[in-house]
Amino acid sequence: MATFKDFRNDVKPNWCPGCGDFSVQAAIQRAAANVGYEPNELAVVSGIGCSGRISGYINSYGFHGIHGRALPIAQGLKMANRDLKVIASGGDGDGFAIGMGHTIHAIRRNIDITYVVMDNQIYGLTKGQTSPRSAAGFVTKSTPGGAIEPSLKPLEVALTAGATFVAQGFSTEIKELTALIEAGLNHKGFSFINVFSPCVTYNKVNTYDWFKENLTKVADIEGYDSSNREQAMQAVMQSEGLLTGIIYQDTETTSYQEKVSGYSEIPLTDIDISLTEEQFDKLTKEFM
Template sequence: KEFRNNVKPNWCPGCGDFSVQASIQRAAANVGLEPEQLAVVSGIGCSGRISGYINCYGFHGVHGRALPIAQGLKMANRELTVIAAGGDGDGFAIGMGHTVHAIRRNMNITYIVMDNQIYGLTKGQTSPRSATGFVTKSTPAGSIESAISPIELALSVGATFVAQSFSSDLKGLTELIEMGIKHEGFSLINVFSPCVTYNKVNTYDWFKENIVPVDTIEGYDPHNRIKAMAASMEHKGLLTGLIYQNKEQKPYEQLVAGFKEQGLASQDIRLSDEDFAKLVAEFA
């Protein structure tokens, strides 16, 4: 199964997004998908280009709107595996409202955030993931605001799958994406994906020194939401691995009342001449 295409990524050499692209391609192949069974929907930002770099259905949407498109796609075609992807600015600033509600809606979608803690495409401004004191062109005296923790945010609004990874860990990231695809419900995978051009603080070396894999925490239980929240707070949002999973909660599309098991793409929605005439008469 070939998820590579002929498009050469337009990312800076060393950008973390290369590994995320490779991990999605490997994970899709490992779970046995064919290219026509996968759709990748993205927003705007350097990372938003990813939907054009994978051999599958791709939709490069508008800023912060990858998730509404992905959810519409999934509702219309249940057969598709849908991955939404974007950056931390896309998902946690302009798209934050969609992110929160997509998490609590729990549709069967995998959302991969390439989190580099800065805006790369617009040449280096503070993002909602930048730490307090972070100096950029938009915050020359240092950011006054505090950084959002995607993990704690997701846990607090009822996420059923929360994971975090580092783009240098190709194997671990691939495994988490496979788990996210297989999870029945919404899976958030936040990936530390360094911007080598504009973020000189949160570098590869910085992450290597600061991340805390959950498998190094004795007795860590990814099925306990309260403990997952406490561990994330204790380790300043830098946990990596499967942080939380709830396999009991059914996805939205299995629960919504009166909705047919098949999506619109599989239904015959044409009206007979008789039904069409009735409809016209009703509104005449």
């Protein structure tokens, strides 16, 4: 059985020293090993940005796509080969700005993949512009007078869009994060995991210390029931999204693949794709 070391490769990440993404990478590697995947059974699909490089740093099949489009690529891949384990990942700009349309619809669609967002509340690779996750008033190169727009609330959006699995982690809490990703991988449907992954170079507000001071674990909320969507929404709103843990999970709803009529139970990559002469003639006659 593979260990997390088998998910390592020899590529040196080009992230800044201290970047939160290192821990996210480690958590994905550990979670993949813990749930029993072999490296060849996993594909990591990522977007563009610092975090988008992650697909190249994990010893698994990796697809580094275009900005904002990790999710449709990952969903297409899963539809092609339903036996493959698919993780999509990217940053907050990737998932909540340019790719927001895909994020909401992927959540609604509920294809059985896991989406890990590395949320640093800033555009890092382009050297420090505001992100949809930057707080109002946040000063960046593109918002010298402070961000005017309010910060987007990914957990609320996910819950509203009909998510069946919503979790949030913090990159330094690697044990918790690993457990969250494991739970996401085991979830039958689309699992959405937002991870606070601080940018040590451009975000001097939402730092490791800031998160340590402000985050609450749902496990510490008395009587928290992650299967209760209303309670989840309330907790998220009350905490202004500064929660970690499994915020919400619906184990009843079946995934998209289970609902598509006629969709092959064995991967499409393994079926005989030729039409029989009988099928061909039947189609021909339908046009006559």
